[in-house]
Amino acid sequence: MHHYSIIAEQFAPYTQVINVNEFGNGNINDTYLVTVDTALPAEKQFVLQRINTQVFKHPKLIMQNMRAFTEHMRRRAREEGHQWEMPRVIPALDGQDFFIDSDGCFWRAISYVHGARSFNTIKDIGLAREVGYALGTFQYLINDLPIHQLADTLEGFHIMPRYLQNFDNAFSKNGFKKNAEVSYCLNFVDRRREFAHILENARKQGKLQLRPVHGDPKVNNVMIEEATGRAISLVDLDTVKPGLIHYDIGDCMRSGCNTLGEETEQWEAVQFDPEIGAAILEGYLTQARNFLTAADYAYLFDSIRLLAFELGVRFFTDYLAGNVYFKVKHPDHNLQRALVQFKLTESIETYEPDIRHIIQGMVSPAV
Numbered sequence: 001m002h003h004y005s006i007i008a009e010q011f012a013p014y015t016q017v018i019n020v021n022e023f024g025n026g027n028i029n030d031t032y033l034v035t036v037d038t039a040l041p042a043e044k045q046f047v048l049q050r051i052n053t054q055v056f057k058h059p060k061l062i063m064q065n066m067r068a069f070t071e072h073m074r075r076r077a078r079e080e081g082h083q084w085e086m087p088r089v090i091p092a093l094d095g096q097d098f099f100i101d102s103d104g105c106f107w108r109a110i111s112y113v114h115g116a117r118s119f120n121t122i123k124d125i126g127l128a129r130e131v132g133y134a135l136g137t138f139q140y141l142i143n144d145l146p147i148h149q150l151a152d153t154l155e156g157f158h159i160m161p162r163y164l165q166n167f168d169n170a171f172s173k174n175g176f177k178k179n180a181e182v183s184y185c186l187n188f189v190d191r192r193r194e195f196a197h198i199l200e201n202a203r204k205q206g207k208l209q210l211r212p213v214h215g216d217p218k219v220n221n222v223m224i225e226e227a228t229g230r231a232i233s234l235v236d237l238d239t240v241k242p243g244l245i246h247y248d249i250g251d252c253m254r255s256g257c258n259t260l261g262e263e264t265e266q267w268e269a270v271q272f273d274p275e276i277g278a279a280i281l282e283g284y285l286t287q288a289r290n291f292l293t294a295a296d297y298a299y300l301f302d303s304i305r306l307l308a309f310e311l312g313v314r315f316f317t318d319y320l321a322g323n324v325y326f327k328v329k330h331p332d333h334n335l336q337r338a339l340v341q342f343k344l345t346e347s348i349e350t351y352e353p354d355i356r357h358i359i360q361g362m363v364s365p366a367v
Ligand code: GN1
Pocket: 025, 026, 027, 028, 029, 055, 154, 215, 216, 218, 236, 239, 251, 262, 311
């Protein structure tokens, strides 16, 4: 505790640190909420994070990106009259955007979105619409930033054919106990090998273009203003980089439409909720209509199916590899998480006609 206060003080030179508490439930970085002694409500708290440099090999690039796109988006929101908050980078005592401690760990601080909270699952249609709206707004405000101005903070992120290769490597290298659940997962992946290439093929064929994307727009990264119930920010900005907008919409849908949440132990009961899906898409399209192309719409269903499958493969691969990427609470945690995503993928496949119908209705709304 004391150790963390000393680090927090690096980012709070003029005030006293009151406490440092673990915050959120990220799978990669370590996150703390720092409370300092100030009368200004907006500055009372800030977010302190230790970046996992096993995953993010070039953490300075993350900070460089963050400076560039938060400033861009803040300006754009002002010009467009959007009420939208972007977390601010808080410099360390020496003026740099990070602090390296005596163990060589990489720390950074960002402002906390004040007067807002997030949810791990979606319980009502109104929240679903706000979650979609948040993603649409984020993509809209960053859309005109040239992608060459964004560094690649995580090479291979969301490139599904690569995840399949990693899976094959982990499978051939590691011993594991083969039980009913593991066999189910192995078969599940094998039957969808071809499908895994769908987005990257469309990109190679020039049908889909790289754009700035968020990378991790899951439900609990959307900040909902407490006073109004409106989405006012989308946080967790380490993976903002060039990508396909489909990674974002797929990730947002796979997390929002699984009402049991991705950490549930009842994986057999996991389902995709089409009503919540329709509301997320509706909120998303209020903003995204401005920049989506016909080809973008054509791959929406596939992106929903693919991102659930992708995350399942990533969790399962990490289980096979001995839990080296995602933090786990027990040795079978990543297997459990993989089963949740595979069940969700199955449910998305079952609902395919309904989901396509919903999308179709939004592309060409009845007059
Ligand atoms: C990881 O650490 P967190 O929870 O923000 C992962 C995402 C996954 C998510 C699943 C860099 O994000 O891709 O969707 O877990 N981030 C990275 O909960 O791999």
